[in-house]
Amino acid sequence: MTPPDYEYLRKLLKDHSGLDLSADKQYLIESRLLPLARKYGLSGIPDLVTKIRGGAYIPQVVEAMTTNETFFFRDKVPFDHFRDAIMPDVLKARAARRSVRIWCAAGSTGQEPYSLAMCLKEMGATLAGWRVEIVASDLSQEVLEKSKAGIYSQFEVQRGLPIQMLVKYFKQSGELWQINPELRSMVQHHQLNLLHDFAQLGVFDVVFCRNVLIYFDQDTKINVFNRLARSMEADGFLVLGAAETVVGLTDSFKPVPERRGLYRPNGARGLAAAMPRVAVAG
Known part of the structure; x- marks a missing residue:
């Protein structure tokens, strides 16, 4: 993933979900979005970013990056x-x-x-x-x-x-x-x-x-x-x-x-x- 692609995804995620990623979280995006790219038959994250820039897969990307960790009576x-x-x-x-x-x-x-x-x-x-x-x-x-x-x-x-x-x-x-x-x-x-x-x-x-x-x-x-x-x-x-x-x-x-x-x-x-x-x- 190139630095411009990472910066683009950081801004996209902040604008659409409020998620504020620091400059050193490339690994997090790669771990969450690479499976998504493969799911849609894309070669990798650069290919996915190209599709996103064209207006595709934005909800799916936001959802993939959203943390949904929860459990019953969490933290008591x-x-x-x-x-x-x-x-x-x-x-x-x-x-x-x-x-x-x-x-x-x-x-x-x-x-x-x-x-x-x-x-x-x-x-x-x-x-x-x-x-x-x-x-x-x-x-x-x-x-x-x-x-x-x-x-x-x-x-x-x-x-x-x-x-x-x-x-x-x-x-x-x-x-x-x-x-x-x-x-x-x-x-x-x-x-x-x-x-x-x-x-x-x-x-x-x-x-x-x-x-x-x-x-x-x-x-x-x-x-x-x-x-x-x-x-x-x-x-x-x-x-x-x-x-x-x-x-x-x-x-x-x-x-x-x-x-x-x-x-x-x-x-x-x-x-x-x-x-x-x-x-x-x-």
Whole structure:
């Protein structure tokens, strides 16, 4: 791959997905795009770049470069926050309207939104009479289709999913497991690029936007954070990945004390102060 081809692909990926590759990531592009070139019968990446410059294969290239690493109850702490802090607060704040909207802004193959759905089902009668919406969005239509189907391999269900939840919420079919229809019906799917306007999704009480902004440059992160704030209730919750923060980037959100990775829009109604203080390592 020539330096001009690499620079062209860097710009293309940043413009289309926000992915901000440093100057020394040629190996990453080669490892992801060489199989794609071969899939389409091309001789290599230079041939693929020629096709891209002509307008072909751009969605496929962006999808091939997008990281879709995920697993059930990934990192555990955000789901502890969801059960122990977020939902008790939301139930109190939304008691009058009895509805809650949750958005997984990088839903990938579905493990995160379905983990949240299982958390909600475990709340049982507490949510009786409530309308709960979970919206899962992703740049990749391919991973959204897998999420809609809710079918996972033995390896995938063994990553982070407690055995009691596997037995309770999944049905086995050969070597595959499918999450039950009731939980699948709790999740709506939308193809969405976070670089583009997402106001059409409406306003949310809770937003999980984990492990996607780490790939963006600072200006793009700021832009996304500010738009996320406008898509949230004033007393909502934003959950970021362990390596992500709003600190030093925007005043649109403020950290929740003692809750790593948990934020509220600035101007929240002081509910964070009333939340239980739980020390979290890290």
